[in-house]
Amino acid sequence: MGFWNTFVKVWQVRTSIRIQERFESSYHLAKKKIETENNLPQIINELNTKNATWEEELEKHRKKNE
């Protein structure tokens, strides 16, 4: 195989790998986005539950230190 043929074949393989990686990366990003969107109500609920009393406690102690 000559230099030019080798060069073309290597370029083809590298390009196809790059394209495949881009597809996989897009797929994983889209999947992660959908999972996050599905989890949003639970995340917001958990945040509200956790921070309900926390904020009050922190403000209470901040006012005490003023």
Add this chain to the structure above:
Amino acid sequence: MEKILSEFSIANLDLKLTEDKLHIKTSSSFETFALRSINGIGVVDLIEKYNADLTEHKKKRTGHISRIILGSILAFLGLIASGPEAIFCLVLGIIIIGISIFLLNNLSKPNMLSSVRIMMIGGSRDFEFDKTSFGSGKVAEFVANVESTLSAYHRSNN
């Protein structure tokens, strides 16, 4: 002898604030920070980690439910068929259902943790805790104390 301004201990986290230093002890580390090197203190919720745990929890739950359905189908086939294979299917289906229900009931719900973030020149350090655990009120008190001590410290040293 250093004057201790505030200190407390909750699960895996011991914090002590003196006039010049902040001592933090966890189950795997013991660190001391000079107040002059601390730029700020904050509390952040570990949402990314909770999101990942929640996704993992949902995948496991889906897996268990799928196995319960599979076990139910096998048990049903075992009931309607005849012969020794039918008994095998029925027993296998019941075992699969039993194990999957047991694992599903023992699947723990993910819990969102928070961390106390100490911001220093050159980076920051995080120390995890649970906002709804017993003693989290003391963490809030401690953070408020460090906030007021920091501002007083930097004011008096400028």
